[in-house]
Amino acid sequence: MGAVSACEKWLYENSFPVDGGNFDDAGRVSGRIKTILKEMGIENDVVRMAAVITYESEINIVSYARHGMIRLHVLPEYVEIEVVDEGPGISDIRLAMQQGWSTATDKIREMGFGAGMGLNNIRNFSDIFHISSDVGSGTRLKMIIHIQQEQNR
Numbered sequence: 001m002g003a004v005s006a007c008e009k010w011l012y013e014n015s016f017p018v019d020g021g022n023f024d025d026a027g028r029v030s031g032r033i034k035t036i037l038k039e040m041g042i043e044n045d046v047v048r049m050a051a052v053i054t055y056e057s058e059i060n061i062v063s064y065a066r067h068g069m070i071r072l073h074v075l076p077e078y079v080e081i082e083v084v085d086e087g088p089g090i091s092d093i094r095l096a097m098q099q100g101w102s103t104a105t106d107k108i109r110e111m112g113f114g115a116g117m118g119l120n121n122i123r124n125f126s127d128i129f130h131i132s133s134d135v136g137s138g139t140r141l142k143m144i145i146h147i148q149q150e151q152n153r
Contacts, residue, residue: 017068020066046079049145050081069085081142086138090133129144
């Protein structure tokens with residue numbers, strides 16, 4: 001008997017492209033993901049956490065990368081959000097994770113972004129958080145939010 005692949009257990013799966021530099025559409029993907037999770041009947045706390053994670057990720061892509069992709073997988077036990085961008089990458093992840101640290105340009109700050117809270121918020125609103133980055137290539141995030149088991153009865 002063969003192993004069951006993760007995709008056979010998915011309740012929902014989709015990928016959402018994000019264009020770097022397109023501040024007019026910033027927040028569109030996170031809003032769509034929030035709507036999808038609500039329509040699936042996912043508990044409000046999980047929806048809120050996913051909305052924060054995807055919004056902060058989307059703003060980071062728009063602010064720093066050429067383009068990126070936000071992938072959403074919903075399984076009975078958890079919501080998984082994976083973010084992959086093609087951009088400058090992060091040379092010092094430990095430093096970038098410090099609250100208030102930012103490499104935002106003046107233009108980005110003038111628009112109200114770049115306060116150095118994005119990666120912290122993503123980590124703080126995730127039950128499991130992984131980050132990796134290659135300078136000159138881009139950054140990859142993977143976040144898990146657990147769904148309360150009583151919801152799955």
